[in-house]
Amino acid sequence: MRSLVTTVMVAAASLVIASPALAQDRSVDGRLTQLEKRMNTVERVVSRTSGPLVQPEITPENGPVAAPGTPATAPIADLEQRMTSVESTLSGFTGRLEVDEHKLQQLEADFAAYKRATDARLKALEDKAAPAPGPDDGTAVDDGPTPTRPGAKPPTGPARPTANDPDRAKAVAAVPKPAGKDAVDKAMYAYNYGYRLWQAKFYPEAEAQLQGFGGKFAGHRLVSRAQNLLGMVYMDDDKPNLAAQVFYENYSKLPDGERAPDSLLNLAKALAVLKKPRTDICRVYSELGDVYGTKLTAAQKAEADKGRAASKCA
Known part of the structure; x- marks a missing residue:
């Protein structure tokens, strides 16, 4: 009897030892269930004193047993798992790239819409408020009094010139006209004379001198300067x-002109005077930095920084 028990116990132990790979692949509950079944078989064998030997409920698997240390997955399966991980990472990166590209397209569309809206508003304002140009002799049509900017000295004579105002005509005639080679170059003469009229605060006369400069002297290097000066005259007037x-x-048509960066700076100032939304003003400063960047002079950079701070641009 004792030898039979010993034989059965050894057989049961051999079953446990013979299949370590199988036990490693099962969960803890599965392994406990197997052990319980094997112990029940042992108990039944020990308790029998006669009759045929009870066959165990669990028998060793006939398949080959993997040696300890064998990888849990085949090399092909491991490679497929790594490829799946790489594909997942690449898919996430591609998704983020598509989102960023969509945002960039939205920004470009918003800026294009802003430019179209600005063009339309400014064109409407020009059609309503543009004064009739005066003759080439420097006079302008009288369209009523014009207020002066705070702190600015009013020009000599009445607020607006009239064709029959001898005092103002004398004052304008006192402004020295360009001479020498400046007088020979018609574009140079118009620009310099308009500049002197502006300095003397004869704004309507300066406007008349500079209006249409780009059409009269298309392609001249002074067109960018003259247009920027005309805008400054309008501001002071x-x-x-x-x-x-x-x-x-001036900026949009002549982005490479001498005064294109200054015109962007002055545009931001004009929008501030008009009390336009802060976002519009900040967009102008952003455009200035994006287009010209390192080409800006120290004075232009300082002026831009001051304007950004005043408008609380990010």
């Missing part, structure tokens, strides 16, 4: 709407 349009057109 309390016409920020016209000034904003001139500044914007």
Whole structure:
């Protein structure tokens, strides 16, 4: 009897030892269930004293047993798992790239819409407020009094010139006209004379001198300067709407002109005077930095930084 028990116990132990790979692949509950079944078989064998030997409920598997330390998965399966991980990472990166590209397209569309809306508003303002150009002798049509900017000295004579105002005509005639080679170059003469009229605060006369400069002297290097100066004259003559349009057109039509960066700076100032939304003003400063960047002078950078701070641009 004792030998039979010993034989059965050894057989049961051999079953446990013979299948370590199988036990490693099962869960803890599964392994406990197997052990319980094997112990029940042992008990039944020990308790029998006669009759045929009870066959165990669990028999060793006939398949080959993996040696300890064998990888849990085949090399192909491991490679497929790694490829799946790489594909998942690449898919996430592609998704983020598509989102960023969509955002960039939205920003470009928003800026294009802003430019179209600005063009339309400025064109409407020009059609309503543009004064009739005066003759080439420097006079302008009288369209009523014009307020002066705070702190600015009013020009000599009445607020607006009239064709029959001898005192103002004498004052304008006292402004020295360009001479020498400046007088020979018609574009140079118009620009310099307009500049001197502006300095003397004869704004309507300066406007008449500079209006249409780009059409008369298309392609001349002074066109960018003249248009920027015309916008400054409008600003000093309390016409920020016209000034904003001139500044914007000078930048958009002649982005490589000498005064294109200054026109963007002046456009931001005109929008501030017009009390336009802060976002519009900040977009102008962003455009200035994006387009010209390192080409800006130290004075232009300082002026831009001051304007950004005043408008609380990010």
